[in-house]
Amino acid sequence: LAKTTQPISMDSYEGQEVNITCSHNNIATNDYITWYQQFPSQGPRFIIQGYKTKVTNEVASLFIPADRKSSTLSLPRVSLSDTAVYYCLGGTGFQKLVFGTGTRLLVSP
């Protein structure tokens, strides 16, 4: 079964760039990689999605190497409000709906 692997937690300071890497084995040729953000007492929120190379939106950038076995979510100049859990999802069919334990990002002043 396809599975994604992320660091359990990361710490950062305000104004720094944060990069969270996700490994995804068995991802199929046509599968997208999707990242979600979750704040306490809220449902996950879609951040960004990509298929290959680089995708950028107003919130983050997503880097996907040519072999697509991993992806990196980049958050530029984080603030305290970026403290949240970040989930990487990828895979085929049912697997694209499977959340792991995510990465808990703590941003300090």
Added chain:
Amino acid sequence: EAGVAQSPRYKIIEKRQSVAFWCNPISGHATLYWYQQILGQGPKLLIQFQNNGVVDDSQLPKDRFSAERLKGVDSTLKIQPAKLEDSAVYLCASSYTYEDRGNSPLHFGNGTRLTVT
């Protein structure tokens, strides 16, 4: 656009009682999902609907959980009877379409926090 609506926001019941959760997805979204999120864990998919048909319910504990999506819009998730281990946040999500390799992201509601005592 209006987001996914869920109610109630909180619910406290005793074990062996029954409880129901309601979800109204984003207008036009054909696919609806129910997730269970236990404290400290990622959301776990319970059931997935495409319009009013079930696509996948392999992880739904069918001896006590049931869900329906009449008319392909609103959905309800029921637990009867509840157990202590059912204490969790129940999240509803919807997406525009379901495809095996599609890129339609999920839109989540804020969930119902269930406490079973």
